[in-house]
Amino acid sequence: MAVWSDTRDAIVIAGGGIAGLSLALALKQALGSGYSIMVADPALTKTSRPDNRAYAVAAAARAMLGALGIWDVIAATAQPMTEMIVSDSRSGDVVRPVFLTFDGEVEPGQPFAYMVGSAALTAALTDACDAAGVVLRAEGVAGFDSGDTGVTIRFAGGEDQVARLLVAADGARSKLREQAGIGWVGWDYGQSGLVATIAHERPHGGRAVEHFLPSGPFAILPLTDGGRFGHRSSIVWTERAENLPALLSLDEIDMLAEIERRFGLELGEIALESPVSAHPLGFGVARRFVAERLALLGDAAHLIHPIAGQGLNLGLKDVAALAETIVDAARLGLDPGTADVLEGYERARRFDTVAMGAVTDGLNRLFSNDATPLRLARDLGLGLVDRLPALKRFFIREAAGVAGAPPRLMRGEAL
Numbered sequence: 001m002a003v004w005s006d007t008r009d010a011i012v013i014a015g016g017g018i019a020g021l022s023l024a025l026a027l028k029q030a031l032g033s034g035y036s037i038m039v040a041d042p043a044l045t046k047t048s049r050p051d052n053r054a055y056a057v058a059a060a061a062r063a064m065l066g067a068l069g070i071w072d073v074i075a076a077t078a079q080p081m082t083e084m085i086v087s088d089s090r091s092g093d094v095v096r097p098v099f100l101t102f103d104g105e106v107e108p109g110q111p112f113a114y115m116v117g118s119a120a121l122t123a124a125l126t127d128a129c130d131a132a133g134v135v136l137r138a139e140g141v142a143g144f145d146s147g148d149t150g151v152t153i154r155f156a157g158g159e160d161q162v163a164r165l166l167v168a169a170d171g172a173r174s175k176l177r178e179q180a181g182i183g184w185v186g187w188d189y190g191q192s193g194l195v196a197t198i199a200h201e202r203p204h205g206g207r208a209v210e211h212f213l214p215s216g217p218f219a220i221l222p223l224t225d226g227g228r229f230g231h232r233s234s235i236v237w238t239e240r241a242e243n244l245p246a247l248l249s250l251d252e253i254d255m256l257a258e259i260e261r262r263f264g265l266e267l268g269e270i271a272l273e274s275p276v277s278a279h280p281l282g283f284g285v286a287r288r289f290v291a292e293r294l295a296l297l298g299d300a301a302h303l304i305h306p307i308a309g310q311g312l313n314l315g316l317k318d319v320a321a322l323a324e325t326i327v328d329a330a331r332l333g334l335d336p337g338t339a340d341v342l343e344g345y346e347r348a349r350r351f352d353t354v355a356m357g358a359v360t361d362g363l364n365r366l367f368s369n370d371a372t373p374l375r376l377a378r379d380l381g382l383g384l385v386d387r388l389p390a391l392k393r394f395f396i397r398e399a400a401g402v403a404g405a406p407p408r409l410m411r412g413e414a415l
């Protein structure tokens, strides 16, 4: 286990979620013993953090995990997504018209996304951080005071530590963002995402399915084989908040019946492989991504609807951009906590974030209702996209995160 050496060349990351841990690992691998890197998070005490979520990790994020040496550790548990189907229907509809299909390779042999278990990815990152010499501190950050030459970080237990930069990767309800006085433009969707692992009889063939139902999208996302019937998928079921208490009080048999109405019959008999967890859904973007000696990362900077499976992918793009900015500055002998350096990070990330936030917000509003004119308009729109290969290719490259000029780590290159 790495020990903190009291030096001013230090960066503290508050929040040991996937974004915070990935940044710590990227920085430690690139800067070596020249910098002390710490991740502080009270959740680091839990040896295995229970989490039934699985993420669609886009091709660019997969390339970054490859460059960090994490992909080899989790590859056996990652399911390639080889096809995606979108249907617009009501729950219980026997026939679900398919409006959009993507068969998903960005380049030959490179699927646009993989499904990866949150727990497996977090464990692999935590172990790699520990092995690389990142200091893992199982304690929250309570506050900070920024100054010209450094930032004094106050831990929950009362101890202080000085660093060049504090990275707030403390999630969507970031207290550190609040303390820095950074505003948040956001709203609650009045929806929750219900997540569970489902066992099924027939193979999914790597196909992801998204049914746009009136209360919100219902996604069936392929996982690696296993479980009671030999095959597994993860569901992300968006439901209106007012329906939640009744749904969550159902016993297993009735809950399964509700899931079956939405899941459909194509994959044969189904069973619950995990408890059903509920995650309130909202939207938000921070007004600034940086403040004096502070940078926001991941959900602390932006929160989006899971409709397109892009929230964590946005956070991993932040990681690639912030790591590149800090490492390039440090190698030139510059102080990575200064405003000039941090503003480079903000410029690199704000536009992309606001654009993705607007797309996911618009999609959710367009699809989470049952008004007939809207149904017709969106079905016509989806049908058109389906007939235009160039447009489809554009969407695939955007979803895979390989459009434009991604940072070095997202191209699979070392820093």
Ligand SMILES: Cc1cc2nc3c(=O)[nH]c(=O)nc-3n(C[C@H](O)[C@H](O)[C@H](O)COP(=O)(O)OP(=O)(O)OC[C@H]3O[C@@H](n4cnc5c(N)ncnc54)[C@H](O)[C@@H]3O)c2cc1C
Pocket: 014, 015, 016, 017, 018, 019, 020, 040, 041, 042, 043, 053, 054, 055, 056, 057, 139, 140, 141, 142, 169, 170, 171, 172, 175, 176, 193, 194, 195, 236, 279, 280, 297, 298, 299, 300, 306, 308, 309, 310, 311, 312, 313, 314, 315
């Ligand atoms: C239903 C659902 C499905 C999703 N599916 C996908 C998907 O398929 N693909 C995708 O890309 N994204 C998806 N997302 C989004 C994804 O879950 C988030 O974007 C991602 O988990 C955010 O990671 P993070 O590291 O930024 O923050 P978090 O995971 O929220 O981690 C924040 C950490 O900070 C810690 N913390 C809090 N306060 C402090 C403090 N004061 N000091 C120190 N530590 C602190 C917490 O303990 C926590 O560990 C989904 C989201 C939902 C709700």
